[in-house]
Amino acid sequence: xxxxxxxxxxxxxxxxxxxxPWTTIVTPVSxxxxxPLIPYSQWVSKLESGESGESTSGKTERNxxxxxxxxxxxxxxxxADSVGDGMDSSSVSGEAMGxxxxxxxxxxxxxxxxxxxxxxxxDEAKKWLVSWGLMEWGKDGHERE
Numbered sequence: 001x002x003x004x005x006x007x008x009x010x011x012x013x014x015x016x017x018x019x020x021p022w023t024t025i026v027t028p029v030s031x032x033x034x035x036p037l038i039p040y041s042q043w044v045s046k047l048e049s050g051e052s053g054e055s056t057s058g059k060t061e062r063n064x065x066x067x068x069x070x071x072x073x074x075x076x077x078x079x080a081d082s083v084g085d086g087m088d089s090s091s092v093s094g095e096a097m098g099x100x101x102x103x104x105x106x107x108x109x110x111x112x113x114x115x116x117x118x119x120x121x122x123d124e125a126k127k128w129l130v131s132w133g134l135m136e137w138g139k140d141g142h143e144r145e
Contacts, residue, residue, distance in 0.1 A: 013102035
């Protein structure tokens with residue numbers, strides 16, 4: 001993004017230029033965290049149902065995702081109901097959640113890093129998990145449970 005700071009353009013789209021199927025990332029992450037994959041619409045339903053005895057403020061304090069219910073619900077109606085959702089596991093031509101694909105031509109002109117980046121992989125996702133405190137790296141460079 002630093003390569004784009006002094007761009008004369010008012011708007012530059014930023015997205016990964018080499019998309020991969022959602023399952024390339026989410027399946028190994030779910031296995032690593034030992035969490036089941038469920039259809040997105042089922043996840044939204046579980047989020048909305050919550051525990052009925054608790055006050056609204058108590059629910060949102062415990063689960064901040066509840067503040068974004070409408071946002072999540074808007075994608076539930078537009079995405080396919082496959083496990084993991086976000087992107088059909090066989091397709092790499094669209095964007096996550098059925099969003100329109102962004103034009104990156106102007107960003108490519110300004111950013112060799114964006115133009116030349118590698119497709120996302122589980123190795124990148126491992127770095128996210130470590131940074132979020134969900135996984136640790138041992139001294140030998142391998143993940144620890």
